[in-house]
Amino acid sequence: KNQVEQSPQSLIILEGKNCTLQCNYTVSPFSNLRWYKQDTGRGPVSLTIMTFSENTKSNGRYTATLDADTKQSSLHITASQLSDSASYICVVTSLLITGANNLFFGTGTRLTVIP
Amino acid sequence: DGGITQSPKYLFRKEGQNVTLSCEQNLNHDAMYWYRQDPGQGLRLIYYSQIVNDFQKGDIAEGYSVSREKKESFPLTVTSAQKNPTAFYLCASTTPGGWNTIYFGEGSWLTVV
Numbered sequence: 443k444n445q446v447e448q449s450p451q452s453l454i455i456l457e458g459k460n461c462t463l464q465c466n467y468t469v470s471p472f473s474n475l476r477w478y479k480q481d482t483g484r485g486p487v488s489l490t491i492m493t494f495s496e497n498t499k500s501n502g503r504y505t506a507t508l509d510a511d512t513k514q515s516s517l518h519i520t521a522s523q524l525s526d527s528a529s530y531i532c533v534v535t536s537l538l539i540t541g542a543n544n545l546f547f548g549t550g551t552r553l554t555v556i557p
Numbered sequence: 558d559g560g561i562t563q564s565p566k567y568l569f570r571k572e573g574q575n576v577t578l579s580c581e582q583n584l585n586h587d588a589m590y591w592y593r594q595d596p597g598q599g600l601r602l603i604y605y606s607q608i609v610n611d612f613q614k615g616d617i618a619e620g621y622s623v624s625r626e627k628k629e630s631f632p633l634t635v636t637s638a639q640k641n642p643t644a645f646y647l648c649a650s651t652t653p654g655g656w657n658t659i660y661f662g663e664g665s666w667l668t669v670v
Contacts, residue, residue: 446599476659485561485647485661531599545590545659547599 444469446534448548455555459522463551465515465532473535477506477517480529480550489517489530522555529553559584563648563662569670570635570642578633578665580648586660589631590649593617594664600647606631635667643669 478486494510529550561582592600602615606625620639648662
C-alpha cells in the first residue's frame with residue numbers, strides 16, 4: 443500500500459533552535475519527493491523537490507535529505523524563526539500511466555516556534 | 558502575477574444544497590486537481606484533469622462533480638450526495654510530467670449548517 447508517514451506529529455521549539463522533521467514512504471514507483479509548508483488556512487507552498495538521485499537539497503534555512511534506498515527523507519530547519527510556525531507536509535509523487543502526477547500526502551508535522 | 562485563485566474563501570451550505578467552488582489559474586497549466594483536507598489527515602484527491610474537456614475521479618470522488626470547459630478553470634461542485642462535506646478544499650495545478658512544481662490555491666472552507 444502506498445503510504446507516507448511523517449514524524450513527529452507536532453513539535454515545539456524555541457526561536458533560534460534547529461529541528462529535523464522525518465518522512466518515511468512506501469510509494470512505488472517513485473518519481474520524486476516534495477516538501478511543502480502550509481500555514482493554517484492557506485494553501486501549501488513548495489519548499490523543495492528531490493529525485494531519487496539527489497541526496498540533499500537546500501532552500502535557504504531549509505535542507506531536505508533523501509535516502510531512496512531506505513525510503514526516508516528529512517527536512518532540517520536551521521535557526522528557526524517565529525514565521526516557521528506552520529505544518530510541513532511531505533509529498534511523494536508517482537507517475538500514472540496517463541502521465542498525470544499521482545501525489546501521496548503525509549499528514550504533516552505541526553511546528554510551533556516560540557520566543 | 559500568475560497564480561491560482563480559489564473562491565469563495567468561506568462558504569456555508571445548508572443540508573441538501575449543491576455548492577460550487579471556483580478555481581481559476583493563469584499559469585497556462587494543463588493539469589488541475591482538487592483535494593480535500595480534514596483535520597489530522599493528509600490531502601485526499603477528489604478529481605483531476607489533464608486537459609480541457611477531460612477529467613478523472615480521484616480517491617474520494619463520490620458526492621462531487623467537476624467540469625473543465627476552459628484550460629484556466631476547474632470548478633468543483635459539492636452535491637447533496639456528499640454526506641460529510643465540511644472540510645478545507647484545495648485546488649492545484651501543474652504542467653504534466655513528474656518534475657514540475659505543483660502550485661496550490663489558498664483554499665476554501667466549506668461548512669454545512
